[in-house]
Amino acid sequence: MGQGLSCGEGADYRFLGAVEDGDVDLVEAMLEEEPSLLEQRGGNGRLPALHLAAAKGRIEVLSLILARSVNPDVLNGQKQTPLMLAAMHGKIYCVQKLLEAGANILMFDSRHGRTCLHYAAYYGHSDCLQAILSAAHSTPIAVSWGFSRFVNIRDGKGATPLHLAARQRRSDCVHILLSRGALVCASTSGYCYPGSTPLHLAARGGSLDTVRELLAWGADRLHRDSSGRIPYTVAMKHKHGACAALLNPSAAGPLVWPSPLKFISTLNPEAKALLERALIEANKEREKAILKGTIYYLPSPLHSDGGLDDDASEASEAELCCICFDQVCTIEVQECGHQMCAHCTLALCCHNKPNPTTACHTVPVCCPFCRSVITRLVVAQIKTNDDTELEISPTKPRKSREGRNFSEGSSSFKSLSAMGSFGKMGGRNPRKVATECSEEVDKP
Helix, strand or coil: CCCCCCCCHHHHHHHHHHHHHHHHHHHHHHHHHHHHHCCCCCCCCCHHHHHHHHHHHHHHHHHHHHHHCCCCCCCCCCCCHHHHHHHHCCCCHHHHHHHHHCCCCCCCCCCCCCCCHHHHHHCCCCCHHHHHHHHHHHHHHHHHHCCCHHCCCCCCCCCCCHHHHHHCCCCCHHHHHCCCCCCCCCCCCCHHHHHHHCHHHHHHHHCCHHHHHHCCCCCCCCCCCCCCCCHHHHHHHCHHHHHHHHHCCCCCCCCCCCCCHHCCCCCHHHHHHHHHHHHHHHHHHHHHHHHHCCCCCCCCCCCCCCCCCCCHEEHHHHHEECCCCCCEEEEEEEECCCCCCCHHHHHHHHHCCCCCHHHHHHHCCEECCCCCCCEEEEECCEEEEEEEECCCCCCCCCCCCCCCCCCCHHHHHHHHHHCCCCCHHHCCCCCHHHHHHHHHHHHH
């Protein structure tokens, strides 16, 4: 080192090599002797130091450079920020560090006009996507732009992050974006496929999981792109038979995540997970009916007899849902304490839709037992016969006392559908009402 660490031709290449290798000691020593090395632009296709550290996930080197008051939003030749590259390569710790350093999440590159949110969605890094969306709540972006507008931000060709995630078969990212307010029926403008909704792009990509997610959140199967094609036509053109079967307008429509739940702003996350699982189970049954007899039919593991939780069989009769008499109560209305199973809660919210003929577009969801307005749902705690509390897992389906699973064809579902709205119960006994509805359905 007598000649100096950064002396001689190619010092900048040695420095960038140390950054790429994550050699913190060498990087620090070279910067001590020649701080101007941080001003190198990379050259010959190489990235600047901060970009390189972010893309390679060298968190210690990244922290060292940021500690020298380097601008976290420095641009490379394509006007990409280090945050964009960290999101592109899924380097979550670098993403978090850059966000802590104040990186701007509302910067666009010059290649596609995309933000870090687009990059995370396109490349399918759900943890990076979550981190960026969480940061959007606490940055000036939320105040100046608004969070909802940021979630639906468009790139230079009119594609939102949801469009990109759907096209790339990133079902996890699609779910995150939809749950954060992404518009499920937004159309592209100058994108490769003008007028396409996320469902068109999912049909083109052939991802069943992505198609399921979009349909469950209310995607329109009849929406036409600028060429007049519906998603079903797109799926058929690209020979995605299973997707086409679900997208066929003549097939049974899926159950949709109920819009009234969006107004229950303090919905308990665990309760939401239980309700989502109930929705998935019901739609799986519909899928089985649609795909049955085709080469795409496969039994759903959610409805197999093996591996299901048998704890529910130990519960007392009092803990069975008083509406369907089938499932164990897993959801509780916090204000009044009344409990229902996840399936009946979902049906309650599905049937209690706003009336388009009136000025009121947010009809309150009411408890079917006491008629109090529901403002919060939480996971219920059940007790076994020995008074031991059982915790309901939001990711584990439960088995009913009779060993039956909720499905479209079950008597409990039919009775719920026949009821139309739980508001028709009035002050009557819910057990009696459900029984009457069940008998009425069974009539020829």
